């Protein structure tokens with residue numbers, strides 16, 4: 335029989351083990367997993383000078399690729415733009431590319447051309463159609479902030495950083511200290527070709543956070559134009575949580591991009607894309623329906639231990655939800671070790 339000191343020592347060991355928690359971020363591509371990780375980084379003191387320089391370059395890179403996608407849409411779909419303008423904007427895109435490649439900043443003249451480009455009618459029309467060719471919603475944000483971004487001493491803010499779009503390839507792990515806990519956050523690429531790597535992490539994590547973009551109920555996958563993004567999220571979720579995995583880990587679902595969802599339901603029918611939906615086309619009824627779809631068919635035990643939140647990962651408000659999630663994860667794992 336262990337003596338008092340041995341019991342105390344073992345309890346100490348359990349306590350210190352609890353201070354290390356791992357959270358796995360999974361979900362389909364572009365749902366907002368890396369954005370959640372960025373918010374966690376912001377909660378832990380942010381970025382080094384070197385990292386901020388890298389982010390600045392990523393913003394320029396985003397401006398370059400988004401401009402390219404917009405112009406390509408205009409040309410392919412014969413939107414009304416004269417040949418001289420097409421030529422001018424092709425040069426502008428080359429100059430943006432050069433800015434990225436040379437690690438420089440944007441000259442005033444180039445920034446002015448980008449502003450005119452962004453505001454012209456065919457480009458605005460192309461932006462309206464963005465979901466048909468997978469241009470990310472954050473694109474508009476960078477064009478609208480060009481006056482700030484062009485400055486030589488531009489320092490990306492957290493709001494700039496969470497808007498950057500870089501699809502994750504492979505798995506990115508960030509070790510941070512948050513609320514006195516050593517958190518290891520594992521951010522996985524969400525597109526189909528990336529998911530093979532997820533399984534390596536299924537056995538060992540303390541919590542799994544599944545991120546689904548609720549606003550994408552009318553959109554198709556980048557990797558398969560025949561599949562609806564919400565259907566993909568639901569299928570994936572049921573496969574991951576209805577099998578033999580995560581019997582002990584805390585399970586959390588973020589219905590993310592709730593801000594875009596609230597805007598979208600004003601003009602895009604839910605029923606058209608999800609015929610089972612019977613409510614009124616409001617954010618409230620829509621969110622209720624999709625919440626139910628995520629719960630339907632799940633094991634009752636799982637339903638009891640699933641924590642679901644509607645989130646907007648680009649808003650700093652999400653940090654409050656992340657704090658709650660961390661508390662939940664710790665609570666759940668304390669329960670498992672029999673300490674509460």
Ligand SMILES: Nc1nc2c(ncn2[C@@H]2O[C@H](COP(=O)(O)OP(=O)(O)OP(=O)(O)O)[C@@H](O)[C@H]2O)c(=O)[nH]1
Nearest residue numbers: 363364365366367368369497499502524591646647
């Ligand atoms: N408006 C809005 N945009 C969001 C939200 N969450 C993420 N985004 C944007 O959506 C884009 C995609 O987000 P990511 O975090 O890169 O998505 P991901 O899930 O990591 O994607 P993969 O790495 O490809 O699997 C980024 O440009 C974000 O700024 C949100 O709640 N609202």
Ligand SMILES: [Mg+2]
Nearest residue numbers: 367368501502
């Ligand atoms: Mg990512």
